Amino acid sequence: MAIVPLERKPLTLAERSYLPGIVGGLKTTLKHLFQPNVTMEYPEQRPALPPGYRGAPTLVKDPHGREKCVSCQLCEFVCPPKAIRITPGEIPADAPTAHVEKAPKEFEIDMLRCIYCGLCQEVCPEEAIWLQNQFSLTGYTREEMVHNKQRLYELGGTLPDPHLKWDKKLAAEVAGGASH
Amino acid sequence: MVDFYFNLHPIVQGLLKGLAVILVIFPIGGICSMAERKVSAWIQGRPGPNRAIPFWFAWVPVIGPLLQRLGIFHVMADGGKMLFKEDALPGHVNKFYFVLAPILAMVPALTTVTTVPFGAYVDGAGKVIPLALANVDIGLLAVFAVSSLGVYSIILAGWASNSKYPFLGGVRASAQLISYELSLTLSVVPVFLWINAPGTPGTLSLARAVEFQSGDWQGLTMASWGGVWFIFLMPVAALIFMVSLFAETNRHPFDMAEGEADLVGGFHTEYGAFKWGLFFVAEYAHMLIGSGVFTLLFLGGWNPLPWVPIATLASWLHIAHLPIVVGLLSIAIFLAKVIALIFFFMWVRWTIPRFRYDQIMKLGWQKLLPLAIANLLFYAVAIAVIQK
Numbered sequence: 379m380a381i382v383p384l385e386r387k388p389l390t391l392a393e394r395s396y397l398p399g400i401v402g403g404l405k406t407t408l409k410h411l412f413q414p415n416v417t418m419e420y421p422e423q424r425p426a427l428p429p430g431y432r433g434a435p436t437l438v439k440d441p442h443g444r445e446k447c448v449s450c451q452l453c454e455f456v457c458p459p460k461a462i463r464i465t466p467g468e469i470p471a472d473a474p475t476a477h478v479e480k481a482p483k484e485f486e487i488d489m490l491r492c493i494y495c496g497l498c499q500e501v502c503p504e505e506a507i508w509l510q511n512q513f514s515l516t517g518y519t520r521e522e523m524v525h526n527k528q529r530l531y532e533l534g535g536t537l538p539d540p541h542l543k544w545d546k547k548l549a550a551e552v553a554g555g556a557s558h
Numbered sequence: 559m560v561d562f563y564f565n566l567h568p569i570v571q572g573l574l575k576g577l578a579v580i581l582v583i584f585p586i587g588g589i590c591s592m593a594e595r596k597v598s599a600w601i602q603g604r605p606g607p608n609r610a611i612p613f614w615f616a617w618v619p620v621i622g623p624l625l626q627r628l629g630i631f632h633v634m635a636d637g638g639k640m641l642f643k644e645d646a647l648p649g650h651v652n653k654f655y656f657v658l659a660p661i662l663a664m665v666p667a668l669t670t671v672t673t674v675p676f677g678a679y680v681d682g683a684g685k686v687i688p689l690a691l692a693n694v695d696i697g698l699l700a701v702f703a704v705s706s707l708g709v710y711s712i713i714l715a716g717w718a719s720n721s722k723y724p725f726l727g728g729v730r731a732s733a734q735l736i737s738y739e740l741s742l743t744l745s746v747v748p749v750f751l752w753i754n755a756p757g758t759p760g761t762l763s764l765a766r767a768v769e770f771q772s773g774d775w776q777g778l779t780m781a782s783w784g785g786v787w788f789i790f791l792m793p794v795a796a797l798i799f800m801v802s803l804f805a806e807t808n809r810h811p812f813d814m815a816e817g818e819a820d821l822v823g824g825f826h827t828e829y830g831a832f833k834w835g836l837f838f839v840a841e842y843a844h845m846l847i848g849s850g851v852f853t854l855l856f857l858g859g860w861n862p863l864p865w866v867p868i869a870t871l872a873s874w875l876h877i878a879h880l881p882i883v884v885g886l887l888s889i890a891i892f893l894a895k896v897i898a899l900i901f902f903f904m905w906v907r908w909t910i911p912r913f914r915y916d917q918i919m920k921l922g923w924q925k926l927l928p929l930a931i932a933n934l935l936f937y938a939v940a941i942a943v944i945q946k
């Protein structure tokens with residue numbers, strides 16, 4: 379490769395005086411002075427969130443209203459800042475979803491610890507925990523910032539479920555004579 | 559009412575004038591700081607402060623929201639905050655001088671304002687009488703002499719803070735202000751050489767400088783010189799004066815004394831609340847005075863256009879017999895120019911980066927000072943030839 383020595387021209391007097399540079403800069407800023415704002419006036423205007431946005435983690439129910447979490451505690455283990463605390467519980471035998479066997483008795487996510495990494499969503503075998511669109515969480519006390527199970531379901535709502543695997547399992551069990 | 563005022567004891571008059579200055583300068587300082595925030599915001603494509611509004615004012619249609627968008631109420635909120643928040647006195651400072659410094663910053667700022675004429679009216683005899691709180695004959699000298707005392711407050715603040723960044727800020731400020739004072743003074747000498755032609759009574763009055771720029775168009779003769787503003791006659795002098803003014807008022811790109819990137823907050827690092835606010839007001843007052851002096855010396859003062867002095871405008875508008883109207887008009891014209899200059903100060907601040915300290919020293923001593931001297935020599939010779 380040929381080496382091309384670039385000639386470094388000495389600055390002209392006008393350049394050294396810095397004044398044309400300043401005038402050029404002033405022209406640029408003057409143009410910006412009359413251009414529309416690039417910022418958003420936040421509480422009134424909300425940004426359009428892109429799909430896949432990772433807001434606060436929430437718990438969701440399936441379309442039949444069944445809570446999807448089976449308190450396997452994988453998310454609790456994977457959570458890097460240890461923001462999740464789950465108290466597992468059993469589903470009573472007379473409940474319609476008794477075949478799912480387990481559900482969380484209490485489920486807390488400490489939003490002061492959560493780093494919105496999304497690992498809990500990734501690890502969940504039940505697709506029960508989702509990072510959805512809430513990005514503005516405020517509270518007056520630390521306790522308020524610890525989301526309990528009820529609050530997590532409030533925030534999460536219901537998401538469509540293409541698998542409904544527990545319903546399939548129940549159907550298979552019924553068809554196969556419930557042999558276990 | 560005017561007679562009543564002039565019949566008062568001189569000391570009462572003086573006190574009233576002092577009160578007027580304080581009542582005018584402090585709000586102006588507040589408004590300037592808001593203007594600065596707004597200008598910076600607009601230049602950076604932001605709306606700037608636009609939230610504060612007293613709830614009862616929000617009911618006023620159109621005007622209420624408009625003032626809110628312009629951040630007018632933030633001025634009051636800021637002022638209130640500055641007055642009422644806790645004024646902590648750090649334990650390691652030299653208390654007496656620490657408290658003295660902001661007061662000392664205000665004194666020259668408020669004093670020089672009084673000597674700057676800000677308008678004029680035409681009296682019965684057709685003579686233009688300048689309006690100033692103290693129209694002293696040494697005009698410019700008084701401004702320079704007193705306003706340069708402002709540097710002591712910065713040095714004192716830096717030293718009394720007893721910590722290293724304020725100290726460095728103070729040292730920088732003192733060196734910088736002393737360096738640029740030379741060019742500042744030298745750049746205005748040609749103006750006064752021109753004014754003090756042989757045979758006329760010598761003066762340094764700022765009003766006299768404006769008078770000299772108040773000539774009518776006399777056709778293409780030498781007499782038309784009188785109507786040209788000095789910025790056109792002496793562009794280099796005006797440039798040097800402007801640059802030195804930036805340095806003297808510690809404005810960007812010369813705000814070495816603050817330089818938050820390298821000195822935290824510079825000389826006012828240890829200050830807070832009202833004491834800090836005083837420094838701020840003093841800075842804006844200096845800017846105001848600097849812009850005023852620049853307007854008077856180089857931009858024709860209260861004359862609306864070159865070759866159109868205020869007296870001519872007044873006779874065009876048929877208001878020459880109403881001294882108060884002419885006075886208000888001249889004040890408005892003068893203020894418009896000063897505001898434009900202050901906007902220029904802010905515009906520059908949000909455009910160019912800060913100089914390095916060695917660049918400032920180099921520019922001051924190796925570029926501006928020789929240029930100012932050469933400029934002075936050139937005009938001295940030229941004026942000697944013209945006015946011989």
Ligand code: SF4
Pocket residue numbers: 446447448449450451452453454464498501502503504505506507
């Ligand atoms: S949210 Fe998912 S990963 Fe966490 S305990 Fe419930 S089922 Fe397991």
Ligand code: SF4
Pocket residue numbers: 435453456457458459460461462487491492493494495496497498499509
């Ligand atoms: S998003 Fe990350 S930090 Fe937050 S709860 Fe889930 S795993 Fe924990």
